[in-house]
Amino acid sequence: MTKLVQNAAGRMVPDAINGAQAVPYQGVGKFRPSGRKAAPPIRTCSDYPPDGNKVIESLKAALQRAGLRDGMTISTHHHLRNGDHVANAVFAAAAGLGVKDLVWFPSASFPVHEPQIGHLESGVLHHIEGSMNGPLGDYCTAGRMRGMAVLRSHGGRWQAIQDGEIHIDIAVIAAPTADPFGNATGDRGPTACGLLGFALADSLYADHVIVVTDNLVPFPCIPWQIQGNNVDQVVVMDSIGDAAKIVSGTTQITKSPDRLLIAELTARFCDEAGIVQDGFSFQAGAGGTALSFALFLRDLMRERKIKARFVRGGSTQYLVDMLEEGLTDYILDGQTFDLEGVRSMRENPGHVNTSPFTSYNWHGKGNFASLLDVVVLGATEVDVDFNANVVTHSDGRLLHGIGGWQNCLASRCTILPVPSFRDRIPVLVDKVTTLCGPGELIDVIVTERGIAINPLRQDLLAKLRGSSLPVRDIRELKAEVEEIVGGPPAPPALGEKVVAAIKWVDGTVIDCVREVKG
Amino acid sequence: MAKIGEAGKRGPQVRSDCWIKVELGDELGLRIDLQSKVAGMYGDRIRRQVEEGCRTLGVPHAAVAVEDQGALPYVIAARLECAVRRAGVQPAAELLPPAVRREHGPSAGDRLRRSRLYLPGNEPKFHVNAGLHGPDGIILDLEDSVAPAEKDAARAVVRNALRAVDFRGAERMVRINQGERGLEDLDWIVPHGCQLVLVPKVEDPEQVRAVDRRIAALRQQHGVRHDILLMPIVESALGAWKAWEIAAAGPNVAALAIGLEDYTADIGAQRTNEGRESFWARAQVLNGARAAGVQPIDTVFSDVEDKDGLRAACLEARALGFVGKGCIHPRQIAVVHEAFAPDRAEIAKAQQIVLAYEDAERRGLGVVSLGSKMIDAPVVKRALATVATALQVGRLEADWRQDAGA
Numbered sequence: 001m002t003k004l005v006q007n008a009a010g011r012m013v014p015d016a017i018n019g020a021q022a023v024p025y026q027g028v029g030k031f032r033p034s035g036r037k038a039a040p041p042i043r044t045c046s047d048y049p050p051d052g053n054k055v056i057e058s059l060k061a062a063l064q065r066a067g068l069r070d071g072m073t074i075s076t077h078h079h080l081r082n083g084d085h086v087a088n089a090v091f092a093a094a095a096g097l098g099v100k101d102l103v104w105f106p107s108a109s110f111p112v113h114e115p116q117i118g119h120l121e122s123g124v125l126h127h128i129e130g131s132m133n134g135p136l137g138d139y140c141t142a143g144r145m146r147g148m149a150v151l152r153s154h155g156g157r158w159q160a161i162q163d164g165e166i167h168i169d170i171a172v173i174a175a176p177t178a179d180p181f182g183n184a185t186g187d188r189g190p191t192a193c194g195l196l197g198f199a200l201a202d203s204l205y206a207d208h209v210i211v212v213t214d215n216l217v218p219f220p221c222i223p224w225q226i227q228g229n230n231v232d233q234v235v236v237m238d239s240i241g242d243a244a245k246i247v248s249g250t251t252q253i254t255k256s257p258d259r260l261l262i263a264e265l266t267a268r269f270c271d272e273a274g275i276v277q278d279g280f281s282f283q284a285g286a287g288g289t290a291l292s293f294a295l296f297l298r299d300l301m302r303e304r305k306i307k308a309r310f311v312r313g314g315s316t317q318y319l320v321d322m323l324e325e326g327l328t329d330y331i332l333d334g335q336t337f338d339l340e341g342v343r344s345m346r347e348n349p350g351h352v353n354t355s356p357f358t359s360y361n362w363h364g365k366g367n368f369a370s371l372l373d374v375v376v377l378g379a380t381e382v383d384v385d386f387n388a389n390v391v392t393h394s395d396g397r398l399l400h401g402i403g404g405w406q407n408c409l410a411s412r413c414t415i416l417p418v419p420s421f422r423d424r425i426p427v428l429v430d431k432v433t434t435l436c437g438p439g440e441l442i443d444v445i446v447t448e449r450g451i452a453i454n455p456l457r458q459d460l461l462a463k464l465r466g467s468s469l470p471v472r473d474i475r476e477l478k479a480e481v482e483e484i485v486g487g488p489p490a491p492p493a494l495g496e497k498v499v500a501a502i503k504w505v506d507g508t509v510i511d512c513v514r515e516v517k518g
Numbered sequence: 519m520a521k522i523g524e525a526g527k528r529g530p531q532v533r534s535d536c537w538i539k540v541e542l543g544d545e546l547g548l549r550i551d552l553q554s555k556v557a558g559m560y561g562d563r564i565r566r567q568v569e570e571g572c573r574t575l576g577v578p579h580a581a582v583a584v585e586d587q588g589a590l591p592y593v594i595a596a597r598l599e600c601a602v603r604r605a606g607v608q609p610a611a612e613l614l615p616p617a618v619r620r621e622h623g624p625s626a627g628d629r630l631r632r633s634r635l636y637l638p639g640n641e642p643k644f645h646v647n648a649g650l651h652g653p654d655g656i657i658l659d660l661e662d663s664v665a666p667a668e669k670d671a672a673r674a675v676v677r678n679a680l681r682a683v684d685f686r687g688a689e690r691m692v693r694i695n696q697g698e699r700g701l702e703d704l705d706w707i708v709p710h711g712c713q714l715v716l717v718p719k720v721e722d723p724e725q726v727r728a729v730d731r732r733i734a735a736l737r738q739q740h741g742v743r744h745d746i747l748l749m750p751i752v753e754s755a756l757g758a759w760k761a762w763e764i765a766a767a768g769p770n771v772a773a774l775a776i777g778l779e780d781y782t783a784d785i786g787a788q789r790t791n792e793g794r795e796s797f798w799a800r801a802q803v804l805n806g807a808r809a810a811g812v813q814p815i816d817t818v819f820s821d822v823e824d825k826d827g828l829r830a831a832c833l834e835a836r837a838l839g840f841v842g843k844g845c846i847h848p849r850q851i852a853v854v855h856e857a858f859a860p861d862r863a864e865i866a867k868a869q870q871i872v873l874a875y876e877d878a879e880r881r882g883l884g885v886v887s888l889g890s891k892m893i894d895a896p897v898v899k900r901a902l903a904t905v906a907t908a909l910q911v912g913r914l915e916a917d918w919r920q921d922a923g924a
Contacts, residue, residue: 257848395558423588486591489559
């Protein structure tokens with residue numbers, strides 16, 4: 001029986017996860033890791049073909065040769081997004097081999113991965129450690145998974161692998177292009193996705209690494225985002241994914257007037273706070289509001305003749321245009337969202353691959369996220385202490401992964417541009433349903449009804465004094481929202497059972513998700 | 519046979535609205551079947567609202583089905599009342615949401631009317647945030663954007679929106695229907711904070727006067743103290759011909775607008791960007807309005823994507839003498855305001871007057887003068903407004919007084 005203990009954020013969290021002891025969250029920067037990093041077993045090249053040809057006839061054969069057996073942990077990655085064919089093929093093959101109680105350790109899951117519910121039901125899978133949304137999220141939140149889910153940020157996933165908190169028995173890496181030696185890249189091929197950074201840790205730390213491709217090229221595959229020297233076997237499939245669902249042909253900017261207003265207010269805030277200066281840096285994702293923010297920022301930069309040193313983020317044609325126009329020296333890319341992004345990564349030396357190690361890893365000698373001048377992120381809920389939720393809906397259901405969200409909170413200024421309510425659902429609340437990011441790291445909330453600055457950031461408050469921007473107290477904004485929607489929402493009806501643990505970037509448990517009744 | 523009424527919108531695509539079906543019964547009280555995407559958060563409140571609503575409306579026995587996609591309380595009230603009416607019940611009382619605290623006073627005939635944002639009356643999802651985009655006026659439309667079968671539903675939504683939504687200081691306008699239906703529309707809006715009524719397709723001043731008379735009667739009946747202004751819209755050859763008479767139809771007419779979609783169809787022309795086919799009518803409306811001492815207001819610009827086209831159209835309208843333009847999307851508002859903003863020479867003149875005024879205030883003088891010239895109070899007021907507008911659209915820095923050497 002899991003015991004619940006109170007962590008430093010005041011949340012009750014399990015002291016053990018799937019039988020292993022867990023450390024409750026201790027506060028930002030408080031937990032001190034010790035010991036040495038994990039490492040894969042030493043291998044000898046004499047066990048591998050001297051001609052470098054590691055191709056094997058099928059995924060099933062590869063899993064067999066990898067020694068697949070009950071209870072193992074298998075990892076896959078989400079760079080093929082909702083077009084991924086590989087993760088489903090892996091567990092179909094594993095089911096065919098009759099193994100049980102596997103742990104799936106994806107870097108993220110998508111609705112396309114719904115078939116894993118069947119494997120959870122049949123016993124092939126024991127539980128999932130990774131983001132869960134759509135049908136898997138509902139399955140997990142209903143309390144139907146045997147084990148406890150574990151949700152980590154991209155940086156937290158690297159940290160967990162590196163620190164030996166999770167041991168990957170077999171990593172299966174989908175590769176849009178690869179050679180028989182196992183060198184692999186994501187920036188070309190019929191299912192090109194950009195980069196393979198999410199699979200990098202797995203290639204370095206897993207006991208056994210299988211590369212799966214549908215575009216085998218003769219050695220060497222250049223560039224080698226994944227090095228063949230870390231790869232055990234190569235499998236060729238007809239198709240590793242559905243190109244149309246991997247990257248979009250074009251990225252759409254939002255037409256919603258309210259989101260555009262929020263994005264514009266966010267850009268104007270950055271300007272008035274003195275953030276937009278020559279040599280600055282920012283991160284904005286591909287979500288509607290974040291993308292529009294980047295466009296408003298671009299207009300401002302053009303007008304003032306300001307150039308950024310680097311831009312981080314999921315890249316899109318809009319960031320690529322900024323790079324090509326000379327508005328930034330570099331794009332430090334974490335994942336690529338459209339075809340223009342993929343092309344640019346292939347052709348432009350200023351468009352650089354990154355990984356969760358360089359960008360996000362808390363247990364490293366620094367990370368890029370903390371060098372950013374400003375980052376804009378989404379949230380499902382924000383409370384009056386600036387704590388934010390990004391994984392559950394207000395009714396307690398899991399609906400998003402953490403992604404790089406927690407890691408980005410390390411930036412110099414973290415802004416959450418969010419609507420103050422959606423339909424009738426308040427985004428500004430008294431207390432977030434699930435705590436993902438502590439309020440002390442969240443500096444500004446921009447809503448369509450006003451901008452709330454964290455009182456911890458007196459410097460920002462001082463800069464915005466006398467501004468024409470609608471700077472308001474967060475409690476006042478929340479009260480206004482409650483007047484519109486007809487009072488504060490009733491709390492969700494949650495059961496006792498803990499269905500998922502939410503990890504902080506250092507591997508401690510910041511909160512957990514309870515079973516949702518009915 | 520059971521009497522049934524349905525109102526609202528249903529289906530997964532619907533947002534911030536609900537569908538309500540009321541099936542009247544003889545006894546058994548109320549049976550409420552609620553499906554809501556916010557059931558966990560607001561399910562109890564919605565049930566209570568439906569129960570209390572049925573009591574207010576005088577419906578003690580009924581089966582009420584609600585499919586809710588996150589409708590706000592004022593929308594649920596409007597849908598419930600409409601469903602009950604459609605079931606053939608004349609309600610015991612209207613189902614009115616509490617009125618917002620702000621801005622239910624009168625409007626001013628000469629206030630800024632650069633932008634007026636059209637909102638379809640029966641689409642509540644567009645209402646609640648409209649004021650945040652800062653239009654000078656918000657038009658809750660009962661006319662062309664509402665399907666004939668939904669006119670009754672739109673009336674209830676618009677009435678409740680007038681009461682419950684904070685439009686952040688935008689002038690609260692309603693476009694009513696033509697003819698008798700339009701006069702009936704007034705019953706729904708006059709007691710609830712409407713400040714200006716747009717009268718569509720006017721071809722005769724008597725149409726405007728009929729609206730004005732009905733408003734006067736309703737004001738008396740409901741104790742509405744403030745004037746309600748009128749903006750007739752000219753949308754035909756005959757209307758354009760009678761522009762001055764329409765503009766001069768009564769003291770409550772504050773502005774005269776032109777609507778070109780119907781006008782061009784009426785004269786048998788295609789609407790073009792250059793607008794040569796409508797130049798006469800626009801000039802006629804403009805001069806009619808100015809002759810009657812009311813504001814001339816230009817048509818809407820309907821290509822939401824074309825910001826440059828919108829800017830050019832506004833600059834042209836301003837050059838002709840119009841003071842405002844219609845908007846169909848909130849992102850048009852800033853462009854319109856910028857285009858209608860005062861130019862450098864106007865701003866410079868206004869700055870001088872404001873400085874002279876402030877100087878007179880400081881020295882306790884009753885009279886403001888610039889050089890040897892005395893400045894009248896309305897001129898000072900206009901100069902203050904010009905400076906405020908210039909600041910608002912960024913044509914003047916906040917510290918302009920320092921640069922002006924004051």
